[in-house]
Amino acid sequence: MGRSFASSGRRSLLRGAAASFGAGILPGALRPALGASPLKPVAEEDALVAFGHTGPITDGGWTTAHDLGVQAVRKAFPKLKTVFVESIPYSADATRIFRQFVAEGAQLVISTSNYGDFIKDVADRAPDVGFLECDGHTVTGNLGWYYITHWYASYIIGIAAGLMTKTNQLGYVGTFPIPSVYASANATLLGAQSVNPACTMRAIAINAWFDPQAATQAASALVDSGCDFLCGITDEPAYLRVAEARGIKAAMWNLGMRQFGPKAYVSSVTLDFSRFYVEQVRARLNGSWRGAPHFLTLSDGVDRDAWGETVPPDIAARADAMRTRILAGYNPFRGPIRDNTGAIRVPEGTVLNDDAIYQWDWGVQGMTGLG
Structure with a gap:
């Protein structure tokens, strides 16, 4: 698993694990550990919770969203101690940092990105410490993962x-051309095509989560090619600034960013880890915590931001009608779905569950630029 991190970085996933894609069957590594006993309780005043971040907490996006969750933990449990390290590399240095958390006495270690074997190797050697890995794939007695159904x-x-x-x-x-990016781009395009079948999407991968210059260049190239609605999955608002300057629309990711382009801003996929982090820390303190997989769901960890000031009310209402259906249990990811070569990947009658979407590694019909 660790081999994918040097090239892709944060939120990278195992490729080729979607042979059971249509059926939505979880690979064994994703299933919860069976028969594992909860870790022993810890008094709040004796507790140390450590957070390992993939970027700086001031990035205004992914890591800022996680840091807001850390702040919620501090507020909920004022007697415990928290520590964090920013911008942990996807290398052996990550293993060293996670080991240091254990050496300092952490009872719960939370990585806000996928560190694969770098964190699993440490967890295997510290069975009395709980580990949580965002966008992870492995579950053991003391290692679990969590992700948002964005x-x-x-x-x-x-x-x-x-x-x-x-x-x-x-x-x-x-x-990067990885499943979390495919899921984001494909979902946006499928939503657009559900009301406007003529929609296509051009994607440019900038090979970074935080590179405002590259994002600006990519956004400008997309607008020059005829795109009049920008979206993406970067950790900063560069392409929203481009949209504002060029008089088009844009939707963002991680947090609401309307202040960087109020006329262009349509909405954002917003993330909120506060409730989840507080629940996990509480479970670790009271002795009910064990390694498990967790999806944070719509309206309970992830949602769309309030609509921008230039979004017509009738359009907002049509989009929100689907939100209401999804909250009631409807899943819009249903076949037939073709890939960008025209081949049917999801046959009629098949619905993609979250486990399957979590492993998406191909572009839907109408998509160019992500393979």
Whole structure:
């Protein structure tokens, strides 16, 4: 697993694990550990919770969202101690940092990105310490993972995009060709195509999560090619600034960013880890914590931001009608779904569950630039 991190970085996933994609069957590594006993309780005043971040907490995006969750933990449990390290590399240095957390006495270690074997090796050697890995894939007695089902919010925003575009060309500022990016881009395009079948999407991968210059260049190229609605999955608002300057629309990721382009801003996939982090720390303190997989769901960890000031009310209402359906249990990711070669990947009658979408590694029909 660790081999994928040097090239892709944060939120990278195992490729090729989606042979059971249509059925949505979890690979064994994703299933919860069976028969594991909860870790022993810890008094709040004796507790240390450590957070390992993939970026700086001031990035205004992914890591800032996680840091807001850390702040919620501090508020809920004022007697415990928290420590964190920013910008942990995807290398042996990550193993060293996680080992240091254990050496300092941490009872719970939370990595806000996927560190694969770098964190698993440490967890295997510290069975009395709980480990949580964001966008992870392995579950043992003391190692679990968590992730947000961001694809539903992206689908909802995609409906607005499909109704607002005039050129029927959406632009996507991507990072790496990995499943979390495919899920984001595909969901947005499928949402747009559900109301405007003529929509296509051009994607550019900038090979970074935080590179404002590269994101600006990609966004400008997409607009020059005819895209009049930008979206993406970067950790800062560069492409929103481009949209504002060029008089088009944009949807963002991680947090609400309307202040960087109020006329262009449509919405954002917003993340909130506060409740989840507080629940996990509480479980670790009271002795009920064990390694397990967790999806944070729509309206309970991830959602769309309030609509931008230039989004017509009727368009917002149509998009929100789908949000209401999803909250009631409807899943819009249902076949037939073709890939960008025209081949049917999801047959009619098949619905992609979260486990399957979590492993998406191909672009849907109408997508170019992500493979």
